[in-house]
Amino acid sequence: VTVSLVGAGPGDPELITVRGLDRVRRADVLIYDKLVATELAAEAPGLRISREGMTQEKVNSLLVAYGRRDLHVVRLKGGDPFVFGRGGEEALALVDAGIEFEVVPGVSSIAAVPGAANIPVTHRGLATGVVAVTARDRHGNGIDFARFAGMKETLLVFMGLDALPAIAAGLIAHGADAGTPAAVISRGTTPDQETVTAPLGQIASAAEALETPALLVVGDVVEVAQSLTRPRTLATAL
């Protein structure tokens, strides 16, 4: 294998996989995302290249160029390479160039970021599944409001901070209850993590001051966090 597409996990550097860390530690060339923890990038012994400011095409051509020189190239990506990560496009570029590659999955933010805020994305009696999508722009384009309003599954919207007012309004206009529990988790699993919880109708204004990256969670599972954060009975603790 010449190129390893590795998921770094959701932010916390200890949440990379054992195999992923092994690959980083043997990298001749590391090409890493902006959101990857600096501690992780620092584990690579060879050349380190931040992809910040590069187009996807540039990243693909770098992977091919270094891969051709038979170096061990590690492409370290936030989360999992195949979840909103364009890892498929990088893999296709490598296949087209005849370069061997592997994919090392990572902990996706899908479960880890809500989990870090004590929200289980599925929970018996509350949600039997989960839907994860991205907001393409500040109007929430790309989100199928009609389909997602009133779902039994937990709804997660990635990269939707700018679009929060449009997303909440769109869901409510299509029949979602304005009282549906919602949360926004900013910089989940990192020391800067911040969580705001509010009914769907008020979540946009409640989360106004939060920083990117942020994840919107909509569904009854948000209420589990209250029980997990505060002991429900004091009797046994006394």
Add this chain to the structure above:
Amino acid sequence: VTVSLVGAGPGDPELITVRGLDRVRRADVLIYDKLVATELAAEAPGLRISREGMTQEKVNSLLVAYGRRDLHVVRLKGGDPFVFGRGGEEALALVDAGIEFEVVPGVSSIAAVPGAANIPVTHRGLATGVVAVTARDRHGNGIDFARFAGMKETLLVFMGLDALPAIAAGLIAHGADAGTPAAVISRGTTPDQETVTAPLGQIASAAEALETPALLVVGDVVEVAQSLTRPRTLATAL
């Protein structure tokens, strides 16, 4: 922290997180799922208890009983504790008993199992998101066919091997194209992994001989695997 709820990942033992492995290696008591790799369970130095055959209530009460004795208890679960893992219920039992706990996320099968079959669950131009649900019984109860037929998002159904005929028929009856690309991945990320690919209308018979655990993937992203498995151009390789 007394009890750690740790995600072991999708099957391959090297896909546990660095923190997860650290917790297993310091466990006084390990309570592990049937699907956890034996190599991982073997890393625990103390008492090891398989949960096979135990009710969820029994697991909860064991966690509480050992947690009260101030031992470091590790509950090692397949995938991620908060994705179809009932980790939320275990966490609530610990909170009720006044016992401190942490959640260490794991690589969920949501992306890793399709990824091991070269299927990216999201891919530009093909799928802008992913829906993950479980089939509650062999009739596919719990699956909202009307909502999921003809979705732009990739559909993943966990624990649905017995229900495959009902799921495929249900989706098609609600308007899904019988030609929609589909795949079933059995024992993903392990040495026993097997993948079957067929149009939705034929996936149930194609996957008949597969073993559990198995994951159904429905959507255009299934076709990316063909390009990733076979080089698309030979020119550069010659």
